Amino acid sequence: xxxxxxxxxxxxxxxxxxxxxxxxxxxxxxxxxxxxxxxxxxxxxxxxxxxxxxxxxxxxxxxxxxxxxxxxxxxxxxxxxxxxxxxxxxxxxxxxxxxxxxxxxxxxxxxxxxxxxxxxxxxxxxxxxxxxxxxxxxxxxxxxxxxxxxxxxxxxxxxxxxxxxxxxxxxxxxxxxxxxxxxxxxxxxxxxxxxxxxxxxxxxxxxxxxxxxxxxxxxxxxxxxxxxxxxxxxxxxxxxxxxxxxxxxxxxxxxxxxxxxxxxxxxxxxxxxxxxxxxxxxxxxxxxxxxxxxxxxxxxxxxxxxxxxxxxxxxxxxxxxxxxxxxxxxxxxxxxxxxxxxxxxxxxxxxxxxxxxxxxxxxxxxxxxxxxxxxxxxxxxxxxxxxxxxxxxxxxxxxxxxxxxxxxxxxxxxxxxxxxxxxxxxxxxxxxxxxxxxxxxxxxxxxxxxxxxxxxxxxxxxxxxxxxxxxxxxxxxxxxxxxxxxxxxxxxxxxxxxxxxxxxxxxxxxxxxxxxxxxxxxxxxxxxxxxxxxxxxxxxxxxxxxxxxxxxxxxxxxxxxxxxxxxxxxxxxxxxxxxxxxxxxxxxxxxxxxxx
Amino acid sequence: xxxxxxxxxxxxxxxxxxxxxxxxxxxxxxxxxxxxxxxxxxxxxxxxxxxxxxxxxxxxxxxxxxxxxxxxxxxxxxxxxxxxxxxxxxxxxxxxxxxxxxxxxxxxxxxxxxxxxxxxxxxxxxxxxxxxxxxxxxxxxxxxxxxxxxxxxxxxxxxxxxxxxxxxxxxxxxxx
Numbered sequence: 001x002x003x004x005x006x007x008x009x010x011x012x013x014x015x016x017x018x019x020x021x022x023x024x025x026x027x028x029x030x031x032x033x034x035x036x037x038x039x040x041x042x043x044x045x046x047x048x049x050x051x052x053x054x055x056x057x058x059x060x061x062x063x064x065x066x067x068x069x070x071x072x073x074x075x076x077x078x079x080x081x082x083x084x085x086x087x088x089x090x091x092x093x094x095x096x097x098x099x100x101x102x103x104x105x106x107x108x109x110x111x112x113x114x115x116x117x118x119x120x121x122x123x124x125x126x127x128x129x130x131x132x133x134x135x136x137x138x139x140x141x142x143x144x145x146x147x148x149x150x151x152x153x154x155x156x157x158x159x160x161x162x163x164x165x166x167x168x169x170x171x172x173x174x175x176x177x178x179x180x181x182x183x184x185x186x187x188x189x190x191x192x193x194x195x196x197x198x199x200x201x202x203x204x205x206x207x208x209x210x211x212x213x214x215x216x217x218x219x220x221x222x223x224x225x226x227x228x229x230x231x232x233x234x235x236x237x238x239x240x241x242x243x244x245x246x247x248x249x250x251x252x253x254x255x256x257x258x259x260x261x262x263x264x265x266x267x268x269x270x271x272x273x274x275x276x277x278x279x280x281x282x283x284x285x286x287x288x289x290x291x292x293x294x295x296x297x298x299x300x301x302x303x304x305x306x307x308x309x310x311x312x313x314x315x316x317x318x319x320x321x322x323x324x325x326x327x328x329x330x331x332x333x334x335x336x337x338x339x340x341x342x343x344x345x346x347x348x349x350x351x352x353x354x355x356x357x358x359x360x361x362x363x364x365x366x367x368x369x370x371x372x373x374x375x376x377x378x379x380x381x382x383x384x385x386x387x388x389x390x391x392x393x394x395x396x397x398x399x400x401x402x403x404x405x406x407x408x409x410x411x412x413x414x415x416x417x418x419x420x421x422x423x424x425x426x427x428x429x430x431x432x433x434x435x436x437x438x439x440x441x442x443x444x445x446x447x448x449x450x451x452x453x454x455x456x457x458x459x460x461x462x463x464x465x466x467x468x469x470x471x472x473x474x475x476x477x478x479x480x481x482x483x484x485x486x487x488x489x490x491x492x493x494x495x496x497x498x499x500x501x502x503x504x505x506x507x508x509x510x511x512x513x514x515x516x517x518x519x520x521x522x523x524x525x526x527x528x529x530x531x532x533x534x535x536x537x538x539x540x541x542x543x544x545x546x547x548x549x550x551x552x553x554x555x556x557x558x559x560x561x562x563x564x565x566x567x568x569x570x571x572x573x574x575x576x577x578x579x580x581x582x583x584x585x586x587x588x589x590x591x592x593x594x595x596x
Numbered sequence: 597x598x599x600x601x602x603x604x605x606x607x608x609x610x611x612x613x614x615x616x617x618x619x620x621x622x623x624x625x626x627x628x629x630x631x632x633x634x635x636x637x638x639x640x641x642x643x644x645x646x647x648x649x650x651x652x653x654x655x656x657x658x659x660x661x662x663x664x665x666x667x668x669x670x671x672x673x674x675x676x677x678x679x680x681x682x683x684x685x686x687x688x689x690x691x692x693x694x695x696x697x698x699x700x701x702x703x704x705x706x707x708x709x710x711x712x713x714x715x716x717x718x719x720x721x722x723x724x725x726x727x728x729x730x731x732x733x734x735x736x737x738x739x740x741x742x743x744x745x746x747x748x749x750x751x752x753x754x755x756x757x758x759x760x761x762x763x764x765x766x767x768x769x770x771x772x
Contacts, residue, residue, distance in 0.1 A: 014634065156633055200621050361633035369628055371651075395655055398629065398648035456648055459629045 017127045017156060017362050018117050019354025021164075022106060022144065024083040024187030024213060025321065027051050028348060029113040029128075030355035031121075032364055037168065037355035039348055042116040048347065049116070053108045054078045055096040063108040072249065075241035079105050081215055084187045086136075089143035089485045103486060104494055106147030111496060114153055122513065128153045129358040131350050132461075133188040134160035135208030135375045137421050138433050139485050141462050146491045156361055158460040161185070162192035163372055164353025165319040166201055169341060177314040178204075180302075182332050182340070183350075184295060185320035187213040191299045193306045193313070199367040205305035205394045206375050207298035212291065214255075214322040220287045221251040221279075225266055229275050243270050258284050259324045285327045292331050299335055305394050316340040319349055371396050374457050376431075381418035385427040390455050393423065400456040404470075411443040415451065419463065432483040436465045438476050451476055507561070514561040514568075518552060521568055525549060525575065533581035541577050548574040599653035599666060609667060609734035609749075613658060620654040660730060661756065664749055673750055687722075687755075690715070691762065701769055712766055719763040726756040 018040065019030045026048045029040045039047045046065060054067035055077045062070075071078045077096040082105035085093060092099035110130075117125045130153075132144050141158055148155035162181035176197055183190040190208040194201050225247055230236035237243040250268045257264040258281045268275040303309065316332060318340045323329065332340050344352070359365035373394045379387040380403070390401040405415050415438040422430030441449050450470040457463055467476035480487075486494075525545070528534055534542070548571040555567040600607045603619050625631070627650055632643040656666045668675050694715050700708040730752055737745040 157630075197617075197621065200624070202621075357630075360630050363634070369625055369630060371624060371628070396651040398644055399651050399655070400645075400648040401652075456644070458644055459647075 014362060015127055016121060016123065016125060017129060017358040018113075018125055019164075019351055019356070019358045020110065020113055020128050020130045020153075021161070021351035021354055022083065022110065022130055022132075022147070023051055023350075024081050024185055024215065025051055026186070026347060027109050027113060028351035029117050030348075030351040031117070032355050032359035032362075037352040037359075039351060040113075040117050040120050043119045049109060049112050050080075051083065051106075051109050052078060052080045053082070053095065053100075053105045055098055059098075061100075061108050063112040072242060072246045075245040081187055082106065084211065084215070086140040086143040087210070087484065089139065089146065090482075090490070091484070101486065101494070103143045103147040103491070104150055104496075106144065107150035107494070107496060110147055110151035110153055114151060122509070126152060126154055127156055129157045129159055129354045129361065130155050131161045131164050131354050132158050133183075133185075133208060133210055134162050134190040134192050134206040134372075135188065135210050136461070137210075137376055137431055138378075138461070138463050139431070139482070140210065141460060142482070142485050145460070145462070146486055146494075149491055150494045150496055152496065155460075157357060158462070159354055159357045159370070160190070160192065160203075160206065160372055160461075161350045162190045162206070162317075162319060163194065163201065163203060163370055164351075164357060165317055165349045166192075166194055166196075166353070167356045167368070167370065168344060168349045168353035169317055178308065178312055179315045179317060180299075180313045180336055181317045181319060182295070182299070182323065183208075183319035184322040184328060185213050186322070187211070187215050189213060189295050189298065191295070191302045193302055193308065200369050200371060202371045202396070203373045203394075204308070205302045206373055207302040207305070208375070209294065209298060212294060213320070216291055217255060217284075217288050217322065217325075218248060218251055220291075221255060221266070221284075222248060224287075225251060225268070225275070225277065228277055229268075232275060233273055237270070246270050247275075254279055255284065256324075259326060281326070288325070288327065292328055295328075296331065296335060310336050310338075313338055317349075318342050319346050321347055372459070372461070373397060374399060374461055376421045377423055378433075378455065378457065378463065379420050379422075379430070381420060381427050386425060387420050387422070387427055387430050391457060395457075397457050397461055398459055400454060402452055402454045405438070405449075405451040405453055405467075406447050407441065407444070407449045408446055410446050412446070412449070413441045413443050414439050415441065415449075417453065417465075419455070419465070433463065434483055434485075435481045437479040437481065438467050439479060440477055442469065442472065453478075507559070510561040511559055511564070514564040515556060518556050518564055518568055521571065522549070522552070525571070528575070528578055528582060531582055531585065533578060533585045536581055536585075537578055541574075544574045545571070545578060598670075599656050602649055602653040603657065607667070608738045609664065610731070610738050611657060611663070616654070616658055620650070620658075623650050660727070660734070661753065664730065664734070664753060668746060668750055668753075671746060673746065675750065675753065687758070690718070694762065694766070698765070698769060709770070712770055716763065716766045716770065719759055719766065722759050723756065723763060726752060726759065730756070 021028045028048055030037050031040055041047050049064040050068040052067040052071060053061055053063045054070045054074065055061055067078055071080065079093055079095050082093060082102050085102040089101055089103050092101050093105065114125055128148060130144060130148055132141055144158060145155045162183045165183065166179060166181050179194050179196065181192045181194070188208065188210045189212040190206065192206040193204045195204055226236065226238055247268050250266055254264050254266045258279070263278060263280045266277045266279055313336045316336045316338050318329065318332065323346050329340060356365055357370065360368055374391065374397050375393060377389045377393045378391040379389040382388045390403060391399050405417070407415065417436045417438070419433045419436060420427060420430040421433050424430055438451055441451065451467055452470050453465065453467045455463060455465055465478050467478050469476050548567065552567040552571050555563040603616065603623065605619065624647065627643055627647040629640060629643045629647060632640050656662045665675050697708040697711045697715065701712065733745055733749050733752060
């Protein structure tokens with residue numbers, strides 16, 4: 001071992017993949033540690049990044065706590081709960097004098113998490129597993145993936161939030177069983193039923209509502225408070241965005257307190273005026289009864305789809321901040337006749353599960369495999385505005401179906417396929433995903449063309465369409481026109497400018513860090529030159545060391561940290577003999593002074 | 597694309613579902629895209645195609661009705677048509693009475709409700725019975741494969757689909 005030896009083992013490691021929970025209200029990142037998944041804290045020690053984006057006076061964006069702090073003062077320049085708009089990815093949201101699309105808003109939050117992770121690991125992070133509500137449709141999933149790309153993150157996998165939670169609970173350790181995951185978050189509700197067997201998590205069925213969550217509870221309380229205030233203060237404040245935002249935060253605080261106390265106050269101070277109102281858990285429960293009830297329908301449907309009864313469910317897992325509400329817990333317990341698991345923090349459990357899935361992808365986690373399903377049926381428009389189902393909901397993904405198409409007119413060269421998602425019979429009741437246009441079909445008589453189109457839903461729950469002319473065997477080109485989402489080119493143009501900067505920042509930091517290492521090594525060498533061992537070295541060895549030393553100095557002032565690293569390794573090798581001699585000298589010296 | 601071959605089993609109509617699941621899990625461990633996240637694009641695409649085929653195969657074979665439909669289709673039977681000749685005559689009378697009851701209900705006469713509930717139970721029982729018959733026909737075919745049994749199976753599937761539609765309709769009216 002050389003004295004100057006530095007461990008370069010890290011360089012050989014594959015690139016790190018982090019797990020991210022991109023939530024409606026809060027977002028978190030986690031990674032797979034040797035002992036299990038861990039939340040990644042920001043340099044300031046914060047584990048949670050609020051999913052809030054703010055536009056600053058200088059025209060730049062911030063996300064997370066810094067943005068949340070600006071909510072009340074600058075409501076027009078901040079955006080929250082933008083995950084609810086992922087369904088209309090191409091429709092921009094107004095923020096101050098600018099407009100950003102929902103995926104861009106998500107990207108700012110992701111970038112905040114990415115930076116925290118980069119500070120934490122001291123290396124660039126460019127790969128992630130990101131969670132989505134299980135009931136997210138194709139457009140919402142694609143928009144989430146786009147948000148990653150805009151933030152400079154390659155989303156290797158989208159994982160359904162309830163499934164991630166099941167992973168985090170490590171319920172596979174009991175080997176067998178059926179579990180239900182009830183996930184009521186800030187903006188979305190999911191229910192998933194899974195079968196566990198020997199490390200395989202097979203989702204049997206999933207259901208939900210992507211517009212149901214804690215935000216809706218806040219709205220109910222807001223309505224009451226706003227009416228009160230209008231009466232007490234003599235004028236409504238509904239149009240005063242700053243007042244509404246301050247009240248919203250007061251209402252959320254009261255709501256959260258009612259999970260632990262039976263009575264609390266909604267307390268608002270605004271513009272020199274004060275509003276206080278006592279609110280009891282009983283009143284809250286009466287208000288939210290319809291919301292809780294609304295979650296039970298999807299639960300029953302999910303059981304039916306899984307061909308199970310409540311008695312078949314062995315364990316129930318609660319996820320999402322809204323499951324802290326005692327009434328929600330009771331409703332779940334009553335329905336599934338089983339006391340729900342609440343050991344893990346419901347705000348963190350999804351991110352932890354995402355980290356485990358990242359570990360599965362990297363190969364660190366073995367023997368565990370997720371088999372998830374598509375939440376909604378996929379179909380195409382046929383004659384009379386009817387939807388013909390191709391892939392049914394709750395099909396294990398990846399899933400595929402092929403369909404034959406032909407032309408209706410002589411010489412027709414294009415065929416348009418309208419793809420929809422949903423359970424209803426008619427086109428107008430389903431969600432339009434995209435129109436796929438088969439172009440460049442060989443012009444032949446009507447009905448003679450034979451185009452085989454393959455619809456494939458990948459492991460992310462995202463549709464891929466490919467086509468083949470079965471007469472010629474040639475790949476048929478397919479043009480995608482998303483109904484509500486962004487095109488590839490649009491996403492490309494949105495990629496945050498700051499990303500390229502962030503990459504430059506990382507390079508700079510890497511060089512800086514490597515110089516610190518080099519300083520240490522050079523100082524150690526200078527020290528060694530004072531040692532007898534240096535003078536005892538053969539001339540050739542001394543020259544070799546000096547040469548490596550000079551080369552390192554040359555690299556030191558460059559911008560390439562890899563080169564510095566390489567030269568350090570060379571110097572380390574060249575000085576190996578010196579280090580050994582020093583050891584021997586030291587031993588001799590020690591022996592000299594020893595009296596036997 | 598033979599689903600039986602994808603799972604590596606003999607083309608029988610009767611299958612042991614536990615064994616089928618074990619095979620499916622085992623193949624999933626080998627083929628799932630998660631296992632190839634770091635591989636090059638062509639390998640990842642192959643894994644995607646193979647595992648979707650595996651999932652499609654398992655989905656079709658684990659359900660007896662879908663399995664029978666797949667089996668018949670592969671042997672050249674047209675399974676899409678629903679011939680009324682396969683509907684048992686005694687059922688036609690039931691259907692006639694049912695339609696009257698449904699009309700009454702639609703015109704706001706709730707007195708038809710109990711009759712509908714009875715009909716629902718009756719159809720559910722018929723459905724359960726057709727499942728038993730399907731199992732018997734599967735056994736007959738696996739013992740001595742032949743066109744005749746397959747035709748019987750097709751007839752049973754048509755009847756079953758008819759009953760299922762009735763059940764769905766009644767169910768829909770009752771829950772509204």
